[in-house]
Amino acid sequence: MxxxxxxxxxxxxxxxxxxxxxxxxxxxxxxxxxxxxxxxxxxxxxxxxxxxxxxxxxxxxxxxxxRKTNRKGYIKLFSTQGFKQNLVDHDIASNVLTFELIPCPDEIAQNVGSSPGEMVYYIKRIRYIDGNILCLEESYYRQAIVPYLNREIIEQSIFEYLETALGLNIGFSDMYMHVGKLTASIAGHLKLEAGDPGLTIETVFHLTNGRPFDYSVITYHYEHSQFVVQANGLYL
Amino acid sequence: MxxxxxxxxxxxxxxxxxxxxxxxxxxxxxxxxxxxxxxxxxxxxxxxxxxxxxxxxxxxxxxxxxRKTNRKGYIKLFSTQGFKQNLVDHDIASNVLTFELIPCPDEIAQNVGSSPGEMVYYIKRIRYIDGNILCLEESYYRQAIVPYLNREIIEQSIFEYLETALGLNIGFSDMYMHVGKLTASIAGHLKLEAGDPGLTIETVFHLTNGRPFDYSVITYHYEHSQFVVQANGLYL
DNA sequence: TTGATAAATTGTGCATGTACAATTATAATG
DNA sequence: CATTATAATTGTACATGCACAATTTATCAA
Structure with missing residues (x-):
């Protein structure tokens, strides 16, 4: 250190x-x-x-x-890492719905910058916070960079595995957020109704050397998620 | 500089x-x-x-x-400043609904750290992006720090006025975000239906010396707002 | 007491220099 | 030709020192 x-x-x-x-x-x-x-x-x-x-x-x-924020129960967004780190106060669990190695779909390839036909791990899981449904997450990891994953790893913190076991250096990420009405499919996973509100965040994660290795789409359960961001001026 | x-x-x-x-x-x-x-x-x-x-x-x-983000039409969140700066590509306009000097309400006083009975400017305005409704904004400025405001200033960029005319140094901010269903009242302002999705961001702005001077609540029109955040790792 | 002025405090800007780690290019080896 | 070892490249960590700006405290005048 x-x-x-x-x-x-x-x-x-x-x-x-x-x-x-x-x-x-x-x-x-x-x-x-x-x-x-x-x-x-x-x-x-x-x-x-x-x-x-x-x-x-x-x-x-x-x-x-x-400097301290007074509000409790808020998730710190944008720590780059997954939740694992900044949610020590909470109990986070995962339920893996899908886990497979597939050829990278075209829409995904654009985001994660992979070549055509390249293999990616596709993971779909529900994440729980203190027993409540927090979000539905779909993520794609390039096998060229993340050569191996298994269910055991996925049920824990993936990022921790990448950093410690694989020695990857996670650098920066681009996050795209928008709010909309849930589709019936996603609502079903979150145990909500179609048309209910949902916050969707797409993220492209990069290594410190700039190579993108993970594209993920997370849709949050609007009743069980609230976020805090501590911003620091950027002096134009 | x-x-x-x-x-x-x-x-x-x-x-x-x-x-x-x-x-x-x-x-x-x-x-x-x-x-x-x-x-x-x-x-x-x-x-x-x-x-x-x-x-x-x-x-x-x-x-x-x-490093560049490839997507267009996304609003850069968390530049601390208002939109004015990072939305040069867009046409931002405001419609002031309410503008008055009032004793600080109790709920607000907690957030903005004002003493009881202190006067605050209360501003309620609709903001437009490229002709579409972007958000409804309610904000409270402590008169102790911002001694004077008028409608003309408010229809432009308030923060620019604070920095240039008043010489205030805007430091950091705490933002609290959540998604929910719009109330009939707010939906009406946004020309949406009650129950439609809405992203609400409460922000407490501080000067560089740590004094909070502004508390604002913004509810975004879900069809006309999408955000991009470029995060940089924080190396635990 | 009030208000202005000066002085001390305290963090920030900027320059220079040494050592080192991660990457990339080159050379050596089989 | 592929692999390994070596060297060159290139950004980062860390130390020291001087100057300065913003704030706070002390001083003095009215």
């Missing part, structure tokens, strides 16, 4: 241990540098990381403060 | 001028440093900024590459 990541983790722990709340002030930069025995560069990178994660915010001339 | 921001802008222009596409390689770091006559630190910060904006991605040992 890199030093600035490690330091960031330690600062998070510090915030926990001291039970700091929204708006509470952390030690000043100089003090943090001494306390964690790192250089200014490293500490700055650590703080920047924490800022991006929505843990703190920094005010020049004033100090470094804790 | 800061040097690294300026440099980032110039690199964006470079990408445009050379009509670089998804996956195309930029000059190597050393070359960029010479070409734009800045230090390594500055160039690195510029590239990091562009990476966060989803313009490029970097691969160690390999190079710097252009």
């Amino acid at each position: 890199l030093k600035y990541q490690q330091t960031a983790t330690e600062i998070e722990a510090y915030i926990e241990q001291h039970t700091l709340q929204q708006g509470d002030k952390l030690p000043v930069l100089e003090q943090l540098i001494r306390q964690f025995a790192v250089s200014k560069t490293t500490m700055t990178k650590s703080l920047e990381l924490l800022e991006r994660k929505g843990i703190i915010f920094q005010v020049r001339g004033s100090g470094i403060f804790v | 800061l040097k690294y921001q300026q440099t980032a802008t110039e690199i964006e222009a470079y990408i445009e001028q050379h009509t670089l596409q998804q996956g195309d390689k930029l000059p190597v770091l050393e070359q960029l440093i010479r070409q734009f006559a800045v230090s390594k630190t500055t160039m690195t910060k510029s590239l990091e900024l562009l990476e966060r904006k989803g313009i490029i991605f970097q691969v160690r040992g390999s190079g710097i590459f252009v």
Whole structure:
């Protein structure tokens, strides 16, 4: 683990241990540098990381403060990773409906950038949160990049397997969202009625080297899903 | 404008001028440093900024590459700013339904962190995209921070006014999203039917110093809104 | 007490330099 | 020709140092 990541983790722990709340002030930069025995560069990178994660915010001339969202029960969107990480408070389970190795359909090939005839793993599963239906997920993994999957892996966290077992480095993702009325088919899976509202998110995941390896379409159960996003300005 | 921001802008222009596409390689770091006559630190910060904006991605040992989303007609969510910035391709208009200065309602006070009895500007408006109804927006601005607003300002971009005219520095925001069935009242404004799907986003906007100044609730017209988010891993 | 002014505090911008990791290109080997 | 080992390329981590901007605190004048 890199030093600035490690330091960031330690600062998070510090915030926990001291039970700091929204708006509470952390030690000043100089003090943090001494306390964690790192250089200014490293500490700055650590703080920047924490800022991006929505843990703190920094005010020049004033100090470094804790940032927290007050609402509970919201799923943190856009942590790139699956849910597994940011839903430690919740009980996530999966029910695999379909799992097969197929030639990549044309519509999918466009999104995942695969060549014609290339094989992909197709996975269809229902995901539950605290016993309730959270979403229906259909995903396609390029076998060229993910050579092997099985049901056992799929019932757990796929991404964790990719990173730890396969050593893949997950980089960035493009997400396309829209809201609409559920089709009878999807509604059936979610135990809802056709025409009920649904949030659909299509995502193309890329490795750090830019190669797309996974295209997924998730439709969320509107009664069991709500999301929080902590945005940081992008200074034009 | 800061040097690294300026440099980032110039690199964006470079990408445009050379009509670089998804996956195309930029000059190597050393070359960029010479070409734009800045230090390594500055160039690195510029590239990091562009990476966060989803313009490029970097691969160690390999190079710097252009990143583009292929889909058109999607609204970029989470640029912190209003739409004005990232919707240059679209025609955005507003129709103000209500505009008044009122004592802050209790439910709102919790979100925007105002003291009891504090005055807030309440604004209710319909926003149009390319002639179609995009969303219904209700927002509350603390007068303690935003001392003055008028109809003319409101019909344009409020955030632009806050930054340029008032010199406020907009920092971060917390967004809470959920999907549901529209009430008859909201549906009426959107020219939809009660029970139709709707995406609702509540947002609390903060200044860079952490003070919340705006709470807004936006309900999107499901047929005229679709969003794209370019996420970058957060390396646990 | 109020309000302006100066000074101290504190985070950010920018430059330079060393070391290193991941990738890619090249050379050697069978 | 394929494979392996080696070297060159290229971005990232980390340290140090100087200058500066925004904020807060202290000081002084009225």
